Amino acid sequence: MITSIATLRPEECEPVPDAGLGALVTERGNLPLESVDVTAAVSGLIAGVEVVQGFRNPHDVALEATYVFPLPDRAAVTAFKMEADGRVIEGVLKERGQARADYDRALAEGRRAAIAEEDRPDVFTIRVGNIVPGERVTVHLTLNQPLPYEDGAATFRFPLVVAPRYIPGTLLDGEQAGDGWAPDTEAVPDASRITPPVLLPGFPDPVRLSLAVAVDPAGLELREVRSSLHVVREEGDTVRLQPGERLDRDFILRLSFDASTSLALVPDADDGDEGTFALTVVPDPAPATANAKDVVLVLDRSGSMTGWKMVAARRAAARIVDTLTGGDRFAVLSFDGVVEQPEGLGEGLSEASDRNRYRAVEHLARLEARGGTEMLAPLEQAVALLSESGRDRVLVLVTDGQVGNEDQILERIGARLAGVRVHTVGIDRAVNAGFLGRLAGLGSGRCELVESEDRLDEAMEHIHRRIGAPLVTDLSLKADGLDLVPGTVSHLGSIYAGVPLTVLGRYRGASGGALAVHGLDSTGQPWERRVAGARVDGRAMRPIWARARLRALEDRYAAGDHSLEEEIVGVSLRYGVLCRFTAFVAIDSRVVAEGGPGHHVIQPVELPGGWESPVAAAPMMMLSAMAQPPAGAPMAPPGLAAPGAAPKFAASGMGGAPREMAADSLAPRGAMMSPRPAPAAAVPPRELPRAELTEELRRLRAAESLGPADRLRHLQDLGSRLAALAVYLGGHAELEALARDLQTSGDVDALWRRAVEGLEALSRSGGRRPFWKK
Known part of the structure; x- marks a missing residue:
């Protein structure tokens, strides 16, 4: 039984009040998404969840509806189905390109169809096509997710809104990948898929939300259940959201109980020869030794951090600085469109003396939110500062994570994080948890999510340790x-105070035996823990392992290892878990709409709770109707759509016909008021000379044995030639970006790898690649 439910203060949990400005409609009728119902069953440290989305066609022609929404970043989506007109159509998991082709063909033939795709670990898109006039269609997603556990509490977090994200880079020409307010760029080639229009505030609830969580401690003593950000009520063992809540912030439950060391062995139901194991090791309550360390703190002060988030970020950063000791060295980098450091500390690492720490805290206290979220440059600078350190190396990033170029960041710095512990502090009520978790995972660190100032002190205690x-x-x-099956065991990392070690993997044969974990303790002495296995019934364990395996492979792919695509698709299809290279598609056999859908609407989403106003979000949004900015410059912020403006059409992207955006939504004025034009070229574009690029690649490989100085000169010369080639071609975003990188100074080995990978990609490309393969 649930013994108690504690809430935050009333002023932090009240639903956003309606301003009473009238019904949310377009000129063609109500928006298509009517309801979102989330039903979760928590058993110990695992949650099974079903998400049901209800769509209705208020128009007089067949409709295709698009909805961009979040799911927990570690959740395994294992089933998908569509219900319409008394019929149930089960979804089939296929390679993504094949699933899209099947969906488009079904729509053209007049049949109902639905497709579910992953665009980020925590951002998904559903399209439902050929909904006939007046008809209601529901789609069902089934998923399993592990609950992170530390310091005596597990957390069930379910995101409910995709927040606006900053989109850096130069515009890409050609067909857009999706229908959002931001055009695709070389840094974010699928920007138009992850930027749905945002509702202007002040309207009645556009979507009915219901959410219920049944809690089973699974033999553990449940001491307390705490709800954060939402008003809930208790019904026996179920926590239920109060009616009237909006999809504008994450739903969070914290469950207090004591975990225990265990090894669960779960044989496959369909194959008795294999199974999945889950090893949990709870560390003894022993303090860690305080070794001298180098710490670089990176603080996001961009426009999306306006309001309580900036206050919390300054406090968090100051707390980190205050925990440093005299034997440590540190640096503080604050960033928006530029990177700044405290005056008087210099450009390198400074001793953590009282005076230097005071200077850093003074600098932090003066920071205000402004500008764009150019995150790559400060992270590269932080990694460079830590690259030559012989001490413990720590990078701490404090941000809301609202960027679209996650893959670009991971590709540029992922391989350079070896030996650096990366801790991320995500501050937002709709935080980009997927990206921050991936970054912390690459750096074998921790990801702390802070949804309110009340949560800050607890989170900072964790980070301090x-x-x-x-x-x-x-x-x-x-x-x-x-x-054990080779190559299936998850990353071991390190053991920290208060944080159990969790290891997932696959085994063959009988469900028996033990696992022994070996390591070195804080004094350098051998450490061992042996855990005997116990066979258990846990059907969710296999998809949770598969999802973790897919995330690890996708992160390696994002870091540049594009040879993994076939393996990623194979794991996804074998274990029935959705990933970025596959998609669920459900297709009805009946023809219901001759000629396909005559109307297309992309569902606008809520402005995240805690974002002070649409103006605060404006620096995040890119003006899609502008001409291409100078190379490397981010696009300018847009104007805001006025309430009651007539709905217009954005450029075609996902299905041929233009998509409608709601009038009462926040989106770039260019995207709302006119079709998106292609960026103008200075001269008629010419074909990319593959043979010349292949020859440049051959020369580069032949010069690999040169000394560092000669190699750097070779790279700079190559960069100048590529820049001239881009001008001759009339502009080429990828070629220009590579040329810029090679004409800068920096780590020669990293630049050399960038040159080889860039030339390989350009020499084999036959045009613009599918966005999910970028």
């Missing part, structure tokens, strides 16, 4: 009587 040395490092796993 992580910044110190871990309890156990150099971990390895040894099987005793258990046959």
Whole structure:
């Protein structure tokens, strides 16, 4: 039974009040999304969830509706189905290109169809096509997710809105990948898919939301259930959201109980020869030793951090600085469109003396939110500062994570994080948890999510302990009587105080035996923990492992290893778990709309709670109707759509016909008031000379044995030739970006890899690649 439910203060949990400005309609009728129903069943540290989305066609012609929405970034989506006119159509998981082709063909033939696609680990798109006039269609998603656990509490977090994200880079010409307010760029080639229009505030609830969580402690003693950000009520063992809440912030429950060391062995139901294991090791409550360390703190002060988020970020950053000791060295980098450091500390690492820490805290206290979220440059600078350190190296990023170029960031810095512990502090009520978790995972660190100022102190205590040395490092796993499948065991990382070690993997044969974890403790002495296995019934374990495996492979792909595509698709299809290279598609056999849908609407989403006003979001949004800016410059902020403006059409992207955006939404004026034009070229475009690029690649490889100075000169010369080639071609975003990178100074090995990978991609490209393969 649930013993108690604690809430935040009333002023933090009240639903957003309606301003009573009238019904939310376009000139063609109501918006298509009517309801979102979330039903979760928590059992111990695992949650099974079903999400049901209800669509209705208020128009007099067949409709295709598009909805961009979030899901938990570690959740495994395992089933999809569509219900309409008393019929149930089960979705089939296919390679993404094939699923899209099947969906488009079904629509053209007049049949109902629905498709579910992943655009980010926590951002998904559903399209439902050929909804006939007056008809209601529901789509069902089934998923399983693990609950993160530390310091005696597990967290069930379910995101409810995709926040606006900053889109850097130069515009790409050609067909857009989607129908959002931001055009695609070389840094974010699918920007138009992850930027749905945003509702202007002040309207009655446009979507009916229901959310219920049944809690089963699974034999553990449940001490308390805390709700954050939402008003809930208790009904037996179920926590239910109060009616009238909006889809504008994450839903969060914290469940307090004591976890225990265990090894769960779950044989496959359909294959007795294999199974999945889940190892949990709870560390002893021993303090970590305080070794001298180098710490670089990176603080986001961009426009999306306006309001309480900036206050919380300054407090968090100051707390981190205050925890440093005299033997440490540190640097503070604050960024928006530029990177700044405290006056008097210099450009490198400074001793953490009282005077230097005071200067840093003074600098932090003066920061205000402004500008765009150019995150790549400060992260590269932070990694460079830590690259030559012989001490413990720590990078702490404080941000809301609202950027669209996640893959570009991971590709540029992922391989350089070896030996650096990366901790991320995500501050928002609709935080980009997927990206921050991936970044922390690459750096074997922790990701703390802060949804309110009340949560800040608790989160900073966690980060303080992580910044110190871990309890156990150099971990390895040894099987005793258990046959592990090679290449399936998740990353071990390190063991920190208050944080259980969780390892997932696959095994063959009988469900018996033990696993031993070996490592070195904080004094350098050998450490070992042996855990005997127990066979359990846990059908969710296999898809949760598969999702973790897919995330690891996708992160390696994003970091530049594009040879993994076939393996990613294979794992996804074998284990029935959605990923970025596959899609669920459900197609009805009946023809209901001759000629396909005559109307297309992309559903606008709520402005996230805590974002002070649409103006605060404006720096995030890119003016799609502008001419291409100078190379490397981010696009300018848009104007705001006025309430009651006539709905117009954005450029075609996902299905041929133009898509309508709601009149009462926040989107670039250019996208709302006129079709999006292609960027103008200075001269008629010419074909990319593949043979010349292949020859440049051959010369580059032949010069690999040169000394560092000669290699740098070779790269700079190559950059100048590529820049001239881009001018001759009349502009080419990828070629220009590569040329700029090679004409800068920096790590020669990193620049060399960038040159090889860039030339390989350009020499084999036959035009613009599918956006999900960028």
